[in-house]
Amino acid sequence: MNFLKELANLTDGTVVLASTERVSRHMKLQAALLQAVGGKKAWFAKGQIMTITTWIESAWLALMPDEQPLFPVQELATVKSVIDQSGLLPANMISSTNAARRVGLAYSLAYKYHVAMDVDRFRFKEEFEAFYQWKAQIDAVCAAKQVVFRAHLPALLLKAIQRGEVAVPGRIVIVGMIQLNPAEQAVFDALQMAGCDVTMISPEGAKASPRLVRSQNSASEMLEIAQWVGTHLKPFVETPHAAPSLAIVVPDIRSIKGPLLDALSLHTSPGSLLPAGLDGEVRAPWDISSGATLGSRPMIRAAMDILCLTPDKADPETFSRVLRSRWIAGHQGESSKRALMDVWFRDNMGLNMGGKDFLRAIAAYKGEAVPDFRKRFGGLLEKLMNGEVNRYPSEWADHFTEALTDIGWPGQSALDSANFQTLNAWGEALSLFRTLDAQLGTVQYDRALAWLREVVETRQFQPRISHLAPVSILGYEDAIGLSFDALWVVGASNTVLPGRAEPSPFIPTDLQIDAGIVEASSEGMLAYGQSVVAALLSVSSDVTVSCASHNEKGAAIGASELFGSWPEPAPAMETKGDFLDELMGQLDRDVFDTEHVPPVSELELTDIKGGVRIFKDYAESPFFSFVRNRLRTDVFPEPIVGLDPRIQGTMIHLVLEKFWKEVRTSKALKAFTQDELFSVVEGYVHAASEQLLYKLVWRYGMKLIKLEQRRVVTLTIEWLELEKARELEFEVLGFEERHDIFVGDVPLTISIDRRERIFLDAEQRVSRVVVHDYKTGQEMRINSLNASSLTEPQLPIYATKIDSKLADAIDGIALAQVNQKSLGYHTRSNFSASLVSGRRPRDEDVDSEDKWELQKDAWNNRLDAMSAGFVAGNASLDLRGKAFPMGYEYIAPIAR
Template sequence: MIRSDLPFVSLAELPGGPEPLVLCATARLATGLRRAHGELQAARGAVTWQALQSSTPAMWLDHLSSSALLRGEIQPASVPGTFLSRAQERSLWEQAIARDTGAVAELFDREGMALAAMEAASLQRAWRIEVPEPLHTEEYRAFLRWRDAVAEACQAGSWRTADEVMAWRIECIARGIGGLPARLGIAGFIAPDPLVSRLLVVLEARGVELFRLDFGRGETMLAAGAELPDAEAECIAAANWARDRLARDASSRVRIAVADLPARRRLLESALENSLHPDAVGVGWAALERDFAFAAGSPLAAEPLVDVALRLLQLLVHSQRVAQTEFGALLCGPGWSADVDEADARASIEAVLRELLPPETSLERLVRAVLRQADALQASRLAADLGALLEAARRAPRRQLPSAWAAVFAALLDALGWPGQRTLLATERAAVDELREALGGLLALDGILGRVDGGEALRQLQRQCRDQAFAAARQTPARVEICSLADALAGPVDGLWVMGLNEGAWPPAPRPNPLLPAELQRRAGIAAARADSLAVEAQSLQALWCESAGEVVFSWAQREGERPLRASPLLAEIPRREWPSLPVMPFSPEPLERLDDAKAPPVGADERIRGGTALLAAQAVCPAWAFYQYRLGAAVLPAPTFGLDARARGSLLHAALEEFWRGRSLADLTRMDEVTRGAEIRRVVAHALAEFDRDAVEPLPPRLRQLEGERLQALLAVWLEVEAQRAPFRVVGCEERHALDIEGLPVRVTIDRIDELEDGRLVVIDYKSGRKVSADSWAEQRISEPQLPIYAALAFPGRAVAAVALARVTRDEPGFLGVAESDGLLPDVKALDAQRKRYAEDEFPDWQTLRRLWAERITDLAREVRDGIAAVVFDDEKNIQYCDVRPLLRVAERRQQFDETGEP
């Protein structure tokens, strides 16, 4: 503890006003002491009083030297140069690191390395650490190069770092500037600090009376310990404790300090919401000012509207590489363009883009794809804004000053309609204003960075937003403060709960700077490098916590996941108390109501039913599948893929076969010699690829087009050899559309191919390009592959159908799979009478009965859909392996229920 020899003076003894001055370790402590001093004055009956003058050393020295300049005690010519902010200094270090690492700079965490280097330079200067040559590691030699580069840049620009400025200001006091207080107190300084110690020595030499401020409550409170199952239980217990304290005394001030605040922030926020504002559920309560607040706020970059703005700017500066997931999130999110009026259209466009574009693409391709959909989906404002974004990306200069980039960024955000159409909450308005100020802050980097590209300017803005803590102004002070352990000493409160005090977290483990030898840091007395010093500091802090609160609770968790935890050894003497981890809620039993969800509403007269044969296939496998996916519209969004996915390759195959067979017969095929057939195959493949390119956002890359063309040519050559083995036929239909009405259910189908035999009978073919093809369900009561049975039984009521077959168009096992009225119509397709293992004779005695039963069974499925049959029923879980709505079927819960009841 700094200057433990100084006498104590209690906060109640200080009169307020300019004398005495109190220097505090943190700005939060300075604010807390001013508040506590004011409360003491009010408790004494004072109506007006002078506020306590409290500040951090850096802030006070800044004010003192500025006043001396105004009074003429410091001549402007004697000011050592331009004073750098921490952000400017950090940028200098980042530049030095980037230049030193060269081409591999992007492989390093420049921001993290710059912070470590800044700290190392500060420690080396303040603690006067000299590293002998034998201890020069590769890392230390790199640090020396960076340090020299920063020093050279500072000398060239007459810049001074924050540590140099503070040392100069202290020397100004030593040289005799005025404005010093007669008495000065210090508060909260636990760890040794050479600059603060030097300041106190200089002040004493100038005749300033020093003292330590006692801001406790006059007595040391006995703390209580709470051992709870895990971190979540700790958060719930602390939230309930705060609720109970406020219920007993509405004027209480409560503080919750957390050892690992970033990790527990969401848990604690949720627990406090449930305890302090249990009724504030839904967006209607978003504007309600909560009774709790996080002292340090949250990073500005984490605010939703700021995050949207930064991602929009990312599109501008990295327009050649845009992740579709990032762009899709922007489309589906609010905060820009017509986010309210065109929300549904934007969501639809995002779903379409997944099928049109690869996972990573360019802004130009994305905008082109959006423009193709915008008119049909009525998203004109989105189209205009994206056009403006693309034009801005094209016109943006390669390099310019950060301030010029700030102007470009601000203009673009305005052009894109940021922050959206909705009326903003007060917190959102404050975040928008903070981002605009951060954009203005790029001006300070002009002299440091010079001309940079847009990516570097945006990186600097993103870093500022990450580093800047954001907390919207409150109308009333929060009754519950949440802070880290470093900020827990922030003035007296009525109750203090400190959580996360497990072994390893409290006292904290030593963290010496990685760029300086750890042993030299320990010898110098740097507390962060010494376990014993950190333990002493932790004990001192615990004592101060107990003095500054009316009730103190220390808590720790028993486990983290499966790993058991132990309490900090510093809590060994703390008596334990039992704390309920869960709120006790009143419970009044209500009569249970049984709801059978196996029945959905019948299909209405105006209801649009989609899905075609896929709807009936899903109904056959599991009625709930058909209801969720095709009546409610639930579906899995397609995943973007590089190149061509299986669906696109299947479409190309269909297009090539359609072009080859339209208007042709088997005789046409057999008349072709090898050369003619090869030329025709190349022609139809080129036609299919051209059709694909015409509908695509942009043509296939040449190499991919060549490979796909070669694949299709080889595939068609193999397949036409299979077709050549057939009985004579002519093709009378390709990709033929039919609109059917099945039991009042409209079903639209597209038949891949219809062949006519010499006797006038039809053969219906459905192409399959996958290896897994099955017709097993055609003989079952519930037909789960209903396409061809529908075609045979219902699409041609007045025509004789001789065979239905799945054409397996593959290179390794090409062939037909199906059933025919007689043998010899298709290779490997046997007649009905030859397939009695599958089609039992007593059930399917002849071909006409087969077609009639198909019609009846498909009609039964359509009737189920129409009547709302939607039970979660399936024969085999493997049949729903590729079900898009599988999570809605609650298969895991169903399995668990069967395990518990013993049912199969």
């Protein structure tokens, strides 16, 4: 397309109008270069270059009108207010905001395309009838408040031109527009009649014959683009200012930006993966035109996260991000402490926590304190608790600014260029938010924050780069009207060009088609798609068009036939970039050094902290025991939904401990009536709650704690009823008895849940001592206690390693399964294999002196072998082709 001549001959009376801000910016740069080459030192004072919508708005505002133009967010608020108060919305609608967006779009279309608002054409369909009334109500609101939508401006400017009130420019050049809407066309027709020379440069020029590339998948497509860029730029590494101008145009920058930049970084500019330079800018050879919003910037996401934390509501993930954020003051001095606190929070998270609960939790944390964060976070919550309930948006804007300043946002580090621009854009967004006073009135905090989010999430923002970037990444429409040395059109599928028809649901489709709205029909979208293709092929004489044959899920993608006949898909590309490919090609994977784990030294033995877990892990695999107990790696905690099973188990242990400390014997247990037993257990549950649950109100709240208390009471009574049914009388001797022992050379500190004496005769002269271990989790496999397949070594350790610590020898072990799904005992002893009557004996039972001694010998041998292997440095790993067991998956990367 030939627009350079117009740019070279700009005069004071010339106005150049572009389709988008990206085209406008490119035009300004081209004009500057052309004027400078022509020797004109005052070129910057010649002519005006802007978008069509900007010029229409500025021309109308120059008339000093009485009406105030609304910003887009003000338009949305106006429409939402009208439809919310109209009584025409469905009763089951959850949120009217999205509906307001679509109603606002239909309202704008009606003005831009002069849609005939014949009441008879809007009858007999609920959406049409509602929109007809909404349009009239919005018009009435605008007239009453003397405000106008941007869709009103062309018609208002047209009337002013016809009245002779507008200073008509001498010449207008329109660049990059495929078509004007009727309202805009009427304005320029009127200007032409008033003596203005209006020239609309067709975006369709000499069309290039495109090279069509059919990639196997999107990853291969990105690789081919990266290699194409590299081929064009490599000759100009030493002279970057002489590099050709390249453009990569995409249908949706947001969806393609990530994989495209990954490929470009790895294959074209590996230096962009390194930390930024002194000015904070990564000097990559590409420039992204748009596609991102202000809300997507890390600094702004941090600000919105901070403002989301209120005294009564605080999403755990949001709080976690705020706690670790580098955009809060004090991060440099407390970063490691805050990270450790975050790990603790993830391991101790409750339900429905608010900011006040998190503040109490910080006080309950036993690790290193974070005084700076605690003070700042407490001040943030105090402002919300002491603030007014309802405020105007402008007042909330002051509060947001003050709250962010007090908590130390945006941090204490100097801002680089991109973040400095972001901070300025945040200030502009707050200024825009302040303008909502008239539309919203006084609102509560949550609603004010929702509208602020609307502002930042819809405001397009991309920081300007300060260096020359020969590669431009932009959308299809943004490229129309520009000129490049080479162009690559990405993702040219048949669902993008032509796009699908999406008529407004609030205006009859035939009226939309008659008005010329292209989105209303497939025919309109086809014609528009053909125009877009013709315009793109005119952007450069060297055009490549690509389309993947399959998406990332393996579904087939059809290529757009508007570009011509496509070749067969090329073979999938297998490359990680020249640098890595060369390294990988030189690596001989058959040659490696065997790594040996050193034995456990005497000094290390004194610091081993794994406890019984050392042997449980070793039973799974010696490698797991080495990694978890010597390297001390562990899985990063994940928040638990509901009550933590460990707390539930501890509560059962506490209640049973308190009960048996008082009751002591089975005879005393059987003496309780049902009501007495319920009352006693309820009292012990309350006492245990004082010791544990009530201290966690900040984590769970009283409602959940009371539900858990009821569950513990019920489960404890069910368990005690089972104990009443035991065949032999017994006496509880001890609870939570701690012992320091050795298993081989490995020192352990263990705690026995319960030790009891069982009487074998009515006179209670003959007795046996049995140790219990309560299991409140899922049902355990009984063969996990067998010496040959030992994966639960706790009870075997009790049975074989603590005899010398006790006055009485241990005659047996009892695994007490205490949960709703499974109540019962598994027993191995020198006198019986069942504590509850009614169980039929089996051949494999351990129920005699001989069997018990054989069982202890087998356990002893197995435990001593585990200890010797652990101390010797055995870290073998043999999964036999299976996946890592549940709970050990996180170790997989270091086992390669």
